[in-house]
Amino acid sequence: MSRSPLTAAGRAAAPSVVAEREGGTMRVMEGASVPGSQAEDRADAGAENRAADRVVPEGLRDWRIVVAVRDYPHDAATIEWALAHTVRGVDTVHLVHAYSPLRLDGCHWQPVARARGARAMAGRRVVAIALQRIAAAYPALGQDGSAVAGTPEDVLEQMSEVADLVVVGDDSLEPATPRPITWRVQDAASCPVVCVPAGYRTEAGSPVTVVVDEQGWDPVLEFGVQVAMRSGAGLQVSRSWSALHEMLPETDEWLADQQRAFDTQLTEWQDRYPAVPISARIELDDAWPGRLRRSSSLLVATSYAAARVRSLPSDPVQQACPIAIVPDGG
Structure with a gap:
């Protein structure tokens, strides 16, 4: 291996995570760990939403970030990674949960309608729980979410056409996964895709x-x-x-x-x-x-x-x- 630094040691690196605008000047806020995540026990509670008087580097681009959520406990590290790389006042975040639809289009039988509604309700509940957890740790960071009927790879591939970044949990590390969803999304997406291992810090x-x-x-x-x-x-x-x-x-x-x-x-x-x-x-x-x-x-x-x-x-x-x-x- 050969390595060569292009900058002098000690050069100021870019400030991290969440920023806010104050009188036309962008200031940085150091984001806290999302409650309930595996990293929460290691997080400094006093650092939550603590202002740091540092300016966001020039040249930072605004991102539309889509975060895939299977359920909050499973994807806590994925959500935390996405929010730690979100700049408030610059980026927007949208959570997406893909659920399997009842493939009986055109059927108006009441039991089918109830089952279809139950699946949609369960999907919306997943998104609502994740948004509540995020709001508790990042109260000033605006975000929303959707529960969308469809397979995860189809939903995320289509979301990538309007997003600048898709963040998803990495299922390639799970045993007995013949062709991981994350690989299929990476191969088909129109924007960059970040795959975060469960529990990553x-x-x-x-x-x-x-x-x-x-x-x-x-x-x-x-x-x-x-x-x-x-x-x-x-x-x-x-x-x-x-x-x-x-x-x-x-x-x-x-x-x-x-x-x-x-x-x-x-x-x-x-x-x-x-x-x-x-x-x-x-x-x-x-x-x-x-x-x-x-x-x-x-x-x-x-x-x-x-x-x-x-x-x-x-x-x-x-x-x-x-x-x-x-x-x-x-």
Whole structure:
């Protein structure tokens, strides 16, 4: 592995999470853990909704964020991740619960009507409970939700056409899942999709890692920068050696030249977003996907590279970080 930082140590990173507008100036609020989540016991209760006098970095884009909810206990980490990367006054959040409809369209028999209504009511209840929990921790953060009839992959694929980001719990880590819903959503979505493992908790200081190939960097780098600005993390840009050459480098000097060329390619991004520390890595072995999932707060890749980054860390003690898949071409 070769690594090169593009910014000086100690450079101010972007402030995190929730912001509010005060007299035309955007200020940051440090969000609290969502009540009832697995991270709640570790949360500092005194930090809830505590104002921090820091300005949100210039260049932050507004996002329409869709959060998929199966039920609150199961998706507490997913909801918490989404809200921790939501900027109040800039982003909007919409919770979505997909429920299986009663496939008897056109039937007006009363028992069928009652069953159809019961399914819709159960879906709305799931959304209402999640919204109540969110409102308790983020009282000034506006959000709403919908219960939509349909399969989760169909509902989320269509929601991705109007959203800037879809956040969903990662069911690929669950046993006996032949083709995870999250993979199907990642492959078909029109916007980036973040899949959050159940119970995941971001470790402070972990970077957002973007995996790049020979071309098509802009969509994944732009998304990675936007996440890094919201979380206060640094951005780490990783390139696997196999994407460059089939054989290992012959000399350290030649590899150093490649690293310098890589740094040069990223200079424009560092100049464009000076508040985000950016570093570059060249991965020299085939174990890089698992290594990056252990050491990152988020692993970002294009649809083309999705199969590679879905690999799990070999060490079962180490939790896998969330994965974001950005559609090819943005």
